[in-house]
Amino acid sequence: MLPDPLPRPAPIGNDEYRARRAALMQRLPPGSAVLLLGASLTTRSRDSDYPFRQNSDFHYLTGFPEPDALLLLLPGRSEGESVLFCQDRDPALEAWTGIRLGAEGAVREHDLDQAFENAQRDERLEALLDGRTGLYLLLDDAEAMALADDVRGRLAARARRGAEPPRRYVDLAPLLHEQRLIKSEGELALLRHAAAISALAHRRAMGAARPGLAEYHLQAELEHEFRWHGGSGPAYASIVGGGGNACVLHYIENNAPLHDGELVLIDAGAEFDLYAGDITRTFPVGGRFGDAQRELYEVVLAAQERAVAAVAPGTTLPALHEGVVRDLTAGLVRLGLLDGEVEARIEDESYKRFYLHSTSHWLGLDVHDVGDYRLEGEPRPLAAGMVLTVEPGLYIPADADIPERFRGIGIRIEDDVAVTAEGHEVLTAAVPKRVAEIEALMAKH
Ligand code: GLY
Ligand code: MN
Ligand code: MN
Numbered sequence: 310m311l312p313d314p315l316p317r318p319a320p321i322g323n324d325e326y327r328a329r330r331a332a333l334m335q336r337l338p339p340g341s342a343v344l345l346l347g348a349s350l351t352t353r354s355r356d357s358d359y360p361f362r363q364n365s366d367f368h369y370l371t372g373f374p375e376p377d378a379l380l381l382l383l384p385g386r387s388e389g390e391s392v393l394f395c396q397d398r399d400p401a402l403e404a405w406t407g408i409r410l411g412a413e414g415a416v417r418e419h420d421l422d423q424a425f426e427n428a429q430r431d432e433r434l435e436a437l438l439d440g441r442t443g444l445y446l447l448l449d450d451a452e453a454m455a456l457a458d459d460v461r462g463r464l465a466a467r468a469r470r471g472a473e474p475p476r477r478y479v480d481l482a483p484l485l486h487e488q489r490l491i492k493s494e495g496e497l498a499l500l501r502h503a504a505a506i507s508a509l510a511h512r513r514a515m516g517a518a519r520p521g522l523a524e525y526h527l528q529a530e531l532e533h534e535f536r537w538h539g540g541s542g543p544a545y546a547s548i549v550g551g552g553g554n555a556c557v558l559h560y561i562e563n564n565a566p567l568h569d570g571e572l573v574l575i576d577a578g579a580e581f582d583l584y585a586g587d588i589t590r591t592f593p594v595g596g597r598f599g600d601a602q603r604e605l606y607e608v609v610l611a612a613q614e615r616a617v618a619a620v621a622p623g624t625t626l627p628a629l630h631e632g633v634v635r636d637l638t639a640g641l642v643r644l645g646l647l648d649g650e651v652e653a654r655i656e657d658e659s660y661k662r663f664y665l666h667s668t669s670h671w672l673g674l675d676v677h678d679v680g681d682y683r684l685e686g687e688p689r690p691l692a693a694g695m696v697l698t699v700e701p702g703l704y705i706p707a708d709a710d711i712p713e714r715f716r717g718i719g720i721r722i723e724d725d726v727a728v729t730a731e732g733h734e735v736l737t738a739a740v741p742k743r744v745a746e747i748e749a750l751m752a753k754h
Pocket of ligand 3: 670698700723
């Protein structure tokens with residue numbers, strides 16, 4: 310029997326891409342230009358490439374899905390402000406790799422003002438950037454910088470004949486990434502969908518888990534679900550860590566057997582229309598938490614639920630993190646994993662032996678999404694339209710000074726949360742995280 314299909318959200322429309330470009334241009338000083346490169350194909354081995362994935366910034370401003378494209382924004386230009394360069398049409402190549410839109414197709418399908426094919430790029434760039442004063446580009450993109458240097462050099466060589474090369478480079482990242490930080494309704498719908506697919510995948514993996522399987526069997530269950538519901542696949546390398554592997558934060562080998570009596574930590578999320586889900590759940594391979602596992606789990610869960618409940622406009626990520634650190638440290642002291650006073654253990658940072666990462670990051674087109682975490686040196690207040698994760702964890706090393714019953718237990722619980730005007734919306738609530746709910750789901754399979 311086929312699972313019920315999830316209703317598919319509408320893709321972002323050309324009107325929204327156009328509005329994003331307009332909003333960016335409005336914030337540029339007169340005479341500026343923007344130069345932004347799309348992604349290229351990356352070789353996987355010999356003559357095969359990784360599947361193409363557009364650069365997130367480029368996607369955000371264009372929705373254009375082909376490799377080797379370039380966007381220029383030229384505010385005030387009468388022949389058109391948004392100019393795209395794209396791959397040349399080439400029927401012989403297209404027989405192998407599929408249709409390329411070409412310049413005409415790009416204008417028609419993506420509502421750009423003007424497009425040219427890459428064969429004309431160098432010559433046209435020179436004319437288009439002549440007389441623009443500030444050139445906005447991503448200063449950490451070496452290829453974009455080299456291209457800009459080249460154009461600027463050629464214009465400079467013609468300066469005596471009246472050419473005016475852009476006088477300065479300005480980093481595009483702060484402006485563009487500030488814009489990306491606040492999600493539109495259309496983006497929220499896509500994030501909700503990526504989260505819904507990710508949630509189904511976690512439920513499926515939970516239901517399938519049993520001793521005798523390997524970590525990769527659960528990875529297969531997850532990734533089946535990602536693709537089945539039309540996601541492109543994982544938004545980042547899926548983490549499936551049984552037993553002590555859960556304590557390795559970026560464990561992606563996923564090759565070890567799963568043992569009865571151990572927990573397994575899964576950190577995995579689907580990508581849908583380039584938007585990321587990012588969920589972590591930790592559950593017992595055999596379907597029932599052991600006593601020590603439950604005691605630790607309840608500490609992480611209480612911290613996580615309290616932090617999620619606190620998400621609202623006006624609070625800050627450091628405030629959420631401090632609350633989590635306090636709750637986790639109190640739990641560690643209660644369970645005898647830290648000695649002394651909670652306040653002192655926070656002060657001397659000894660909790661960091663068990664909790665070394667931060668509690669939250671932005672989520673969007675990138676799993677660790679863009680946007681400043683501080684404004685003028687201060688933690689920025691959360692605002693409606695921001696989307697973040699809440700993901701506390703405890704990772705207990707298997708060291709001789711640790712009570713044996715806690716050794717090698719790793720737990721993280723992660724949800725995706727959108728900030729709303731009234732408070733927040735948990736996008737990933739469909740995956741159980743309470744002990745009784747997890748055990749009930751696993752008992753049904
Ligand atoms: N999976 C990456 C993260 O949770 O931040
Ligand atoms: Mn994660
Ligand atoms: Mn995360």
